[in-house]
Amino acid sequence: MGSRQITEKSLSMIRSLPRISLGNIRDNPGSKITQKRGRGQHRGDKHGAGNKGSGQRQNYMRLGYETGNNPFYLRVPSEPYYRGHHHRRQYPPLSLLELQSLIDKDRLDVTKPIDIASIIKSGLYNMFPDQKQFGIHLTDEGLDIFAAKINIEVQWASEQVIAAIEKNGGVITTAYYDPHSLFLLKNPKKFFETGQAIPRRMIPPPDVIEYYTNPKTRGYLADPEKISHERLRLAQKYGYELPELENDVSYNMLIERKDPRQIFFGLEPGWVINLKDKCILKPRDEELLRFYSS
Amino acid sequence: MATVWRSQCAFTRFFIGKIAQIPNNSSDLGTKLSLGPLSVPWVSRNYSNYAHSPFVSKVKEQYEFDVVKNPPEWAYVERLLPFDTIPAVSPKEKYPSGWIPPREEARNLPFFVSRTKNHELPIYLNVTFRGMRKITQIRKIDGDIWLLNDEIKAYLKEAAKRYVETRVHELGKFIEVKGDYVNVLRDWAYIKGF
Numbered sequence: 122m123g124s125r126q127i128t129e130k131s132l133s134m135i136r137s138l139p140r141i142s143l144g145n146i147r148d149n150p151g152s153k154i155t156q157k158r159g160r161g162q163h164r165g166d167k168h169g170a171g172n173k174g175s176g177q178r179q180n181y182m183r184l185g186y187e188t189g190n191n192p193f194y195l196r197v198p199s200e201p202y203y204r205g206h207h208h209r210r211q212y213p214p215l216s217l218l219e220l221q222s223l224i225d226k227d228r229l230d231v232t233k234p235i236d237i238a239s240i241i242k243s244g245l246y247n248m249f250p251d252q253k254q255f256g257i258h259l260t261d262e263g264l265d266i267f268a269a270k271i272n273i274e275v276q277w278a279s280e281q282v283i284a285a286i287e288k289n290g291g292v293i294t295t296a297y298y299d300p301h302s303l304f305l306l307k308n309p310k311k312f313f314e315t316g317q318a319i320p321r322r323m324i325p326p327p328d329v330i331e332y333y334t335n336p337k338t339r340g341y342l343a344d345p346e347k348i349s350h351e352r353l354r355l356a357q358k359y360g361y362e363l364p365e366l367e368n369d370v371s372y373n374m375l376i377e378r379k380d381p382r383q384i385f386f387g388l389e390p391g392w393v394i395n396l397k398d399k400c401i402l403k404p405r406d407e408e409l410l411r412f413y414s415s
Numbered sequence: 416m417a418t419v420w421r422s423q424c425a426f427t428r429f430f431i432g433k434i435a436q437i438p439n440n441s442s443d444l445g446t447k448l449s450l451g452p453l454s455v456p457w458v459s460r461n462y463s464n465y466a467h468s469p470f471v472s473k474v475k476e477q478y479e480f481d482v483v484k485n486p487p488e489w490a491y492v493e494r495l496l497p498f499d500t501i502p503a504v505s506p507k508e509k510y511p512s513g514w515i516p517p518r519e520e521a522r523n524l525p526f527f528v529s530r531t532k533n534h535e536l537p538i539y540l541n542v543t544f545r546g547m548r549k550i551t552q553i554r555k556i557d558g559d560i561w562l563l564n565d566e567i568k569a570y571l572k573e574a575a576k577r578y579v580e581t582r583v584h585e586l587g588k589f590i591e592v593k594g595d596y597v598n599v600l601r602d603w604a605y606i607k608g609f
Contacts, residue, residue: 222512226534227502230494238495245533268511309495387491393480394492401486405479 162189210255210329212277213248215240217285218263224271234272234377234386237298238306250303259293261285272375274341283339284355290364292375296341297325297333302384309385313394318404321382321390321413341381382413389413504534518608526558528609536604540597551592551600560585567592567603574599 139145159165168188170177185194220240223229228243237256240246248254256276264281270290278295286293298306302322305312312319325333325342333340336347356363366375382390391413393402404410504516517530531537537554556563564583571579571592580593592600 218512222514225504225507225510225512225514227504233494242495242497244498244501263512266511266513310497313492385491385495387488396492396496398484399489400482400484401488401492402480402482405481409478 207253209253211253212256212258213254214258214260215246215275216260216262217267217282219246220259220273221263221267221269224269229271231269231271232371232374234274234374236274236306236379236386237276237303238309238385241307248303248307250300250307254303255300256298256303270371270375272377274379278338280337280355281359284359284361287352287355287363288359288361290366290369292366293339294341294378295333295338296379297329298384299323305384310396313396316393316395318393318402319384319388319390321415322379322384324381341378382415501532501534515605521608524558524607526556526560526563528553528563528604528607529555529557530609531555536601536609538597538600538604540595541591549593549595551594551596552589553592553600553604554589556588556590560588560590564590567600570603571596571599 157165167177170180170182182188185192187193220229223240223243223245224231228245229235229239233239237248240257241248246257248256258277259273259275259279259282261279261281264285267285268289271286272292273286274294274296276295276297278293283293299322301320305319324330330342332338334342336343336351339348339351353363366372369375377386379386380389384390388394388401389403391404391409395402404413506516510516514534516534521527528537539552539554541550541552542548543550553567560583564581567590568579568581575594575596579596582591582593584590
């Protein structure tokens with residue numbers, strides 16, 4: 122269509138349309154910018170901080186305030202049973218299956234009493250006392266296959282685990298170690314090389330005193346008479362015949378226990394181990410003996 | 416007799432001779448402080464700093480110790496020391512944990528999978544792409560790796576009831592199997608005697 126035709130057509134259109142007035146006039150399309158749809162409750166405004174300057178830049182909002190969002194620290198409902206979780210003692214797990222595989226692969230000597238030192242010595246288990254880990258929790262995985270007669274000392278154990286070990290004629294004790302003692306047990310050689318005297322083991326904190334004096338959990342501070350009674354009771358509960366310790370060939374190994382103040386088997390607090398000259402320094406001083414015997 | 420200088424008492428030398436003047440002396444209970452011969456005569460009595468305090472020239476032996484050579488308790492010490500090498504596994508009647516020692520007749524096969532230093536089978540699961548891709552890897556393969564590849568392919572086809580893709584790395588001495596077949600391949604390796 123030529124330009125002349127367009128002109129003609131436009132003129133004829135204008136002739137047929139009503140006259141232009143303020144009532145029917147409007148802007149060309151696209152000539153005006155409309156307001157953008159801001160996001161959020163207040164259409165993307167200045168979040169109450171004013172326009173530019175000190176209002177936006179110097180007036181810092183309170184910690185955690187997210188300019189009108191539901192703040193992150195309030196988004197999750199409160200779970201008070203997690204209060205102080207980062208201060209609680211942890212007991213990293215070791216299953217009975219893992220323990221059995223350590224025994225099968227000769228990493229653990231069952232003719233000697235087993236404690237954290239020997240389990241860490243196996244090289245297939247590690248523990249970090251500085252990360253609030255307080256020892257081994259023996260768990261029940263591999264409970265049915267477990268078949269070793271051992272004298273083991275762990276820090277936490279359930280009833281089934283105790284039953285599984287006692288069923289095989291073994292002995293289990295739960296004992297508390299303070300972090301300093303655990304560092305020594307983790308790497309005894311490193312400690313002996315420092316030439317320091319073996320310290321005393323500390324007593325457990327108040328909230329676990331009950332656990333470690335309870336004969337049901339085979340606590341190391343419990344009465345041995347009551348423990349033997351509980352052994353029999355557990356055997357009757359789980360329906361197995363309790364092997365007699367007294368007639369056992371390895372009786373001496375099975376009754377071996379640490380003193381509540383002792384960290385290593387057979388080594389008393391106060392002794393200094395000299396690895397180079399292969400000798401042990403034992404204190405003779407009255408004052409020291411009194412200190413370490415307490 | 417031996418000298419045991421406890422590390423807790425690192426500042427003891429500053430307190431020697433002043434013990435009476437220090438209130439709330441919190442140094443260790445098990446430490447004895449004795450007035451030894453001092454190198455510098457007592458001149459200043461300024462307790463606000465240590466600058467004028469005399470140093471101790473000679474430390475008296477503090478505690479009496481018995482030095483026991485070749486004690487009977489040394490067995491307990493040796494028990495605590497780490498292994499020099501990973502101990503060899505002694506043959507037993509049964510292994511309740513499910514671990515099986517390698518058998519001698521596996522040596523006669525045209526291929527061989529050797530154990531790791533921890534006496535375990537070198538069969539691993541590699542999980543990538545946030546658990547979307549699982550690849551089972553058999554490492555430490557010696558001998559005819561292509562024959563071994565054919566065997567495990569046939570074995571897996573029977574066990575998994577479907578075609579299983581594998582990839583052979585001849586130079587790296589490993590085979591990768593697409594999918595999680597760790598337990599199946601471990602059973603196969605135990606049957607073969609590796």
